[in-house]
Every structure is written in C-alpha cells, then in structure tokens.
Amino acid sequence: MIDYIRIGRFEFEENGESCAFVEWSAKGIRRLINRAANQNLIAATSNSFTAITKRLSEEKKLAIREIFLKLSTSSISTEEEWKQIIPILEDILKEFELTVNDKTKKFLLWTNETVLSDIDQGTMPQALPNxxxxxxxxxxxxxxxxxxxxxxxxxxxxxxxxxxxxxxxxxxxxxxxxxxxxxxxxxxxxxxxxxxxxxxxxxxxxxxxxxxxxxxxxxxxxxxxxxxxxxxxxxxx
Structure with a gap:
C-alpha cells in the first residue's frame, strides 16, 4: 500500500498535479478494500477514486475526501510515521463496513522506499501489481x-x-x-x-x-x- 502513496507523491512533486496523488492512492485503497472484503468489491477502472466513492453516500464521500487530504499531508518517511497512517486507512474500511484481516495486515506492512527517479520512463517498483x-x-x-x-x-x-x-x-x-x-x-x-x-x-x-x-x-x-x-x-x- 505504501508504494502507491509514494508514487502518487512523487508524481505530484514532479508535475504539480494533485490528481496523480489521488489516483495512485485510490488504486492502492481499492486493493485494500477488496482484500478486506475477500472479493472484487471495487472493480478496476480508469478512475479508481470515482469507483470507490460512487458506492458511498454523500456523507461518506465527504469523509473519504477528508481521509485523502490527511494522506496527502502526512509524512511517511519512517516506519513509525507509517504506523500512524494505518489507522487512517483502516477508517476507510469502516466506511464500507469492513474490518482488518490477515490480507489487509500484510498489504499495510511497511516496505523500504524504492528509488522512483525513473518513473516517467516507465520504470516502476517491481513490488507493484501489474x-x-x-x-x-x-x-x-x-x-x-x-x-x-x-x-x-x-x-x-x-x-x-x-x-x-x-x-x-x-x-x-x-x-x-x-x-x-x-x-x-x-x-x-x-x-x-x-x-x-x-x-x-x-x-x-x-x-x-x-x-x-x-x-x-x-x-x-x-x-x-x-x-x-x-x-x-x-x-x-
């Protein structure tokens, strides 16, 4: 999960487009939700954020947007900082009436940062799906x-x-x-x-x-x- 947020931040820093951060984070969160649900609850689409929010009420959509804002402003430079982010991500599961399981725990584990300087040439961390x-x-x-x-x-x-x-x-x-x-x-x-x-x-x-x-x-x-x-x-x- 953390690599999705890292790539989103990298693209935002490179291009100044917040939509890149939102979309990369949403891709990871979609996978987190599906692991918690033990099914493909949120289908893969060209816009993961929309795919996630369209299943929620207007009130819950607002809560999700606030969570994304927290993710965009919180530091994840160290493992201890990442541990502070995990409860924020778990709050997203609550919006879908889901809870943490072994699959989500594994997905939320800290991993060492991969150099992303070549991302625009198509070189991505091999740990990422696809x-x-x-x-x-x-x-x-x-x-x-x-x-x-x-x-x-x-x-x-x-x-x-x-x-x-x-x-x-x-x-x-x-x-x-x-x-x-x-x-x-x-x-x-x-x-x-x-x-x-x-x-x-x-x-x-x-x-x-x-x-x-x-x-x-x-x-x-x-x-x-x-x-x-x-x-x-x-x-x-």
Missing part, C-alpha cells in the same frame, strides 16, 4: 512489462506494445477481427467504441506491436488474411 519482469530462459535477457487499461496509456508511447484480449459483454478483438483483417463489415454497429479504443491501443508502439488472442478465435482463414496484410503469426503454447 508490473512484471519476463526473463528469457536462454540468455537471461529481462523485459519489463507494465500492464494497464487502454485508457491508462492514452497519450503515451512505448517502444513495444502488447495488446491483450479483453472482455466486456463479448471478447473485444474477436468482435472486431474482420476489421483487423482489413475486411470490415458494412456497418460498425456497436463495435464503433471498440474500434476507437483499439486504435488508441495499436498506436502506442514506436517499434513493435503485438496482439494476443486465444488461438481458437483466429481460424486459418483469418490467419491468412492477417499474414497477407503484413502480420506475423506466432502460436504460443
């Missing part, structure tokens, strides 16, 4: 992987982008596969918003773009169409 390091079996080369929603990367560019299949009422890339094969249907219909998001996702990469879909979604005909327009097909078992 940030992984892939190491090749042969050669040992490591590749940093940062996962996020399409909305979270809007306006950003990367050397390489991997777009994963997602599901909202139906599988996203499966629904627009004809478009990806340069064989679009006559009408976009309900897929127009999917296509817009896919455009954002597929225009982030400077050098390498990969699309990952279950192989059963891409039959031989689709594979041939994709190869015809320049895609390289790789089947990963």
């Amino acid at each position: 940030h992984y390091v892939y190491q090749e079996k042969e050669g040992g080369r490591c590749v940093d992987l940062e996962f996020g929603s399409i909305h979270s990367v809007k306006g950003r560019t990367h050397l390489a982008t991997l777009v994963l299949e997602t599901y909202l009422r139906t599988h996203n890339m499966r629904a627009i596969l004809k478009n990806l094969c340069a064989n679009p249907p006559r009408s976009y219909g309900s897929n127009q918003s999917r296509l817009k998001c896919q455009y954002v996702a597929m225009t982030r990469a400077k050098a390498l773009l990969c699309l990952a879909m279950p192989k059963e979604f891409v039959d031989i005909t689709a594979q041939e169409l994709l190869q015809k327009i320049g895609w390289t097909i790789k089947i990963v078992e």
Whole structure:
C-alpha cells in the first residue's frame, strides 16, 4: 500500500498535479478494500477514486475526501510515521463496513522506499501489481512489462506494445477481427467504441506491436488474411 502513496507523491512533486496523488492512492485503497472484503468489491477502472466513492453516500464521500487530504499531508518517511497512517486507512474500511484481516495486515506492512527517479520512463517498483519482469530462459535477457487499461496509456508511447484480449459483454478483438483483417463489415454497429479504443491501443508502439488472442478465435482463414496484410503469426503454447 505504501508504494502507491509514494508514487502518487512523487508524481505530484514532479508535475504539480494533485490528481496523480489521488489516483495512485485510490488504486492502492481499492486493493485494500477488496482484500478486506475477500472479493472484487471495487472493480478496476480508469478512475479508481470515482469507483470507490460512487458506492458511498454523500456523507461518506465527504469523509473519504477528508481521509485523502490527511494522506496527502502526512509524512511517511519512517516506519513509525507509517504506523500512524494505518489507522487512517483502516477508517476507510469502516466506511464500507469492513474490518482488518490477515490480507489487509500484510498489504499495510511497511516496505523500504524504492528509488522512483525513473518513473516517467516507465520504470516502476517491481513490488507493484501489474508490473512484471519476463526473463528469457536462454540468455537471461529481462523485459519489463507494465500492464494497464487502454485508457491508462492514452497519450503515451512505448517502444513495444502488447495488446491483450479483453472482455466486456463479448471478447473485444474477436468482435472486431474482420476489421483487423482489413475486411470490415458494412456497418460498425456497436463495435464503433471498440474500434476507437483499439486504435488508441495499436498506436502506442514506436517499434513493435503485438496482439494476443486465444488461438481458437483466429481460424486459418483469418490467419491468412492477417499474414497477407503484413502480420506475423506466432502460436504460443
């Protein structure tokens, strides 16, 4: 939990935007709430703070805002100072009628600070969720992987982008596969918003773009169409 607040403060100090602190803190608090609830009570969205507050009454929303203000002004430089923050975070659980359990205790533990000077280049603390390091079996080369929603990367560019299949009422890339094969249907219909998001996702990469879909979604005909327009097909078992 503490790394979320540290990153939020770092971005605020770098850019002067308080929304960065609020959003990073809210991401951590969302995970804290879900651990206390033992379920995905607060879904992951492009705006974690809104996802949290929309489940509360107006009175409780005000209380949450006051708690965020306390978090933004309280020092967390030492372990003793962090221990003073934990009751503030536990107050958030009370607003959801939740209590501390073993999962939340572990999540609230103090950790030593990680250097964040390269955060704007995409280097994040490996302890954070959705940030992984892939190491090749042969050669040992490591590749940093940062996962996020399409909305979270809007306006950003990367050397390489991997777009994963997602599901909202139906599988996203499966629904627009004809478009990806340069064989679009006559009408976009309900897929127009999917296509817009896919455009954002597929225009982030400077050098390498990969699309990952279950192989059963891409039959031989689709594979041939994709190869015809320049895609390289790789089947990963």
